[in-house]
Amino acid sequence: MDFLEKLSIGIEERDSLLCIGLDIDEERMPVFLFESSMDPYFEFNKSIIDSTKDLVCAYKLNLAFYEALGEKGYQLLRKTISYVPKDIVVILDGKRGDIGNTARMYAKALYDILEGDAVTLNPYLGLDSIKPFLKYPGRCCFILCKTSNPSSKDIQDLKIDDKPLYYRVAEKILEWSKLGLCGAVIGATYPREIKELRELLGEVTPLLIPGIGAQGGDVEKTVKYGVNSKGGGIIINVSRSIIYAGSDEDFADKAREMAIRLRDNINMYRKH
Numbered sequence: 001m002d003f004l005e006k007l008s009i010g011i012e013e014r015d016s017l018l019c020i021g022l023d024i025d026e027e028r029m030p031v032f033l034f035e036s037s038m039d040p041y042f043e044f045n046k047s048i049i050d051s052t053k054d055l056v057c058a059y060k061l062n063l064a065f066y067e068a069l070g071e072k073g074y075q076l077l078r079k080t081i082s083y084v085p086k087d088i089v090v091i092l093d094g095k096r097g098d099i100g101n102t103a104r105m106y107a108k109a110l111y112d113i114l115e116g117d118a119v120t121l122n123p124y125l126g127l128d129s130i131k132p133f134l135k136y137p138g139r140c141c142f143i144l145c146k147t148s149n150p151s152s153k154d155i156q157d158l159k160i161d162d163k164p165l166y167y168r169v170a171e172k173i174l175e176w177s178k179l180g181l182c183g184a185v186i187g188a189t190y191p192r193e194i195k196e197l198r199e200l201l202g203e204v205t206p207l208l209i210p211g212i213g214a215q216g217g218d219v220e221k222t223v224k225y226g227v228n229s230k231g232g233g234i235i236i237n238v239s240r241s242i243i244y245a246g247s248d249e250d251f252a253d254k255a256r257e258m259a260i261r262l263r264d265n266i267n268m269y270r271k272h
Helices: 003-014 031-036 040-052 063-067 071-083 100-113 127-134 150-156 165-176 191-201 219-226 251-270
Strands: 018-021 058-062 089-096 118-121 140-146 182-186 207-209 234-238
Touching: 003 089, 018 089, 018 251, 031 040, 040 071, 040 251, 058 063, 058 071, 058 234, 063 071, 063 089, 089 100, 089 234, 100 118, 100 127, 118 127, 127 140, 127 165, 140 150, 140 165, 140 191, 150 165, 165 182, 165 191, 182 191, 191 207, 191 219, 207 219, 219 234, 219 251, 234 251
Parallel strands: 018 058, 018 234, 058 089, 089 118, 118 140, 140 182, 182 207, 207 234
Antiparallel strands: none
């Protein structure tokens, strides 16, 4: 099942544009897990997945949180990815960006070994850094375009022939899409840019949108400006606001409550 098919199933069957980021952090995880479980990190991820798998179209794993755990983090990545239901998209968020054999090995690790459905990539090195990932049919490369952080403007808003750099990156995404499926990462903290770039990128290009929740992105404008004519085409990622909604033994129930609230809030604007 390729990325677009799996995403479509996730959106339609679960009536959801919500993606949950599984960003494990010992400092925020429930203390009791480390006292009662032999594998607290996986127990945490497993509990979150079990409580939300009927509410999401995707899960996103930020690789930094796993790499920081060393060897056990890599094992945790593989166990978690294997545990996600096969009809739910798995996005591996590493923002890779290198060339030649290095890019080829990044692609091999993320697609062949970890078996992700999609990855996030940094376009600063141009097509040479993207092309090795596009050789995997049925996968999706989400290219950083206009990111949600405040200082993104330091570089991404620089003008090139009267257009900001992020706009020129979006033009490249369209060009690179002829070689394989490319999406764009656009922060919910910049709704005007979401509207502008959806108009440029057209109906097919999927948008991965972080910035809702802890970063304060606007849900209504994100949905209205980001969805395509079929009410899809966007993946709204929320991490901390959901997975750390509770800190006691009912943490998974609290995560579910928050996921339902966010999914329903998103759908309220998606369907009007």
